[in-house]
Amino acid sequence: MDPYILRSPTLLLTTTDDTSHVTINNLVFMDDSTLISSSTAGLEHMLLITEEFYTLNNTSANHQKYVLISNSLPLTTTSATSPVEFNLELFPLNSISSLSVIPISISSSFRFLGVWFNIKGSRNFVKKQIADECNSFATTLHSVRLSAKQVVYLYNAMLIPKLEYRMQVTHLSEKDCYAATRLIHSLVKHKANFSCSLPNSILYLSQALGLINLFPYMIQCHVNNLFLIANSSTPFIQRLFVYRLRLIQFRFLIPISPLNVDDWSL
Incomplete structure (x- = not known):
């Protein structure tokens, strides 16, 4: 065939x-x-x-x-x-x-299967999707009478899994993630009667509201997926994983396996 x-x-x-x-x-x-x-x-x-x-x-x-x-x-x-x-x-x-x-x-x-791809490798479409989802979420809940903890729960339990699924083949920068969730941060601060100048890092503290930080969460998901693929028992997935490693090795002119590289800085 x-x-x-x-x-x-x-x-x-x-x-x-x-x-x-x-x-x-x-x-x-x-x-x-x-x-x-x-x-x-x-x-x-x-x-x-x-x-x-x-x-x-x-x-x-x-x-x-x-x-x-x-x-x-x-x-x-x-x-x-x-x-x-x-x-x-x-x-x-x-x-x-x-x-x-x-x-x-x-x-x-x-x-x-609900995930968007681009032959040129452009991330713009997925980046816009993530921003639209977050903005729609914040706009919808802005006028709803909910506490800050309720908003955080809805964000962590409902929106984050959706964003995770959309980003599973796309890596966004920290700047992109911050821009996409900007209205979410403002919404949570508004519901909690916090000052707009309050650092977002306080919202992420588990001792406070426990809002999920999208960027490190995305990295964790990608690492978890990489671990699952690397340890897959399916022969096809194993060959595909080796192919991706060789592709990285070829594009970056690495003389050893990418898994053995400790420092990726230039």
Whole structure:
């Protein structure tokens, strides 16, 4: 099916063995499916399988909702792209001869299982999402008669898990996290009748209100996820983890494993 291959980068003249590469052709969760291929022919083959599956199970898919993401588009593409035509063979279980899908812009973000990705690696979309969530939370509760402790509880128990899910593949700077939660800090101080000039660090104290500081919390979550991936018993996750380590090693020209680097300062 011509799967997409993540090839481990190397500075050596000799190529790495195939066991260091990661091949993948699909990601499926419930009714959310993602087909991955390194060629149009590979996608056509998998699309044919899906159409036959729908016929066998007396179901159908909304082709208008199909989204195509391609890393072969120029990184400077800003204008509208032309539709990509997928030609499918006609079989007793397939009556669809072709599918036309418009690829999204290389600079656009796309969602998979509620998490947003960007091929260019831009964090702007997720950063705006986090800020909008926090601002909406603060605006909604500003006029509601709640105590400071109640606001902190709602923030820690309801909003923080949502932000954590959205940021699980995106790392924001401390400045970005502070800007996103600025109205939250003001709201808590207002509800507690504190001065606006009160340092935010006091709000974070467990002996005080125990408001979660978004930046260190995000770092802790990323470290926890890294630990879980590094100790995964799934062979695919293990190979993917090794691939990411080699990618970091290649991009930063590190002669040793990134796990053995103690000081990342330049």
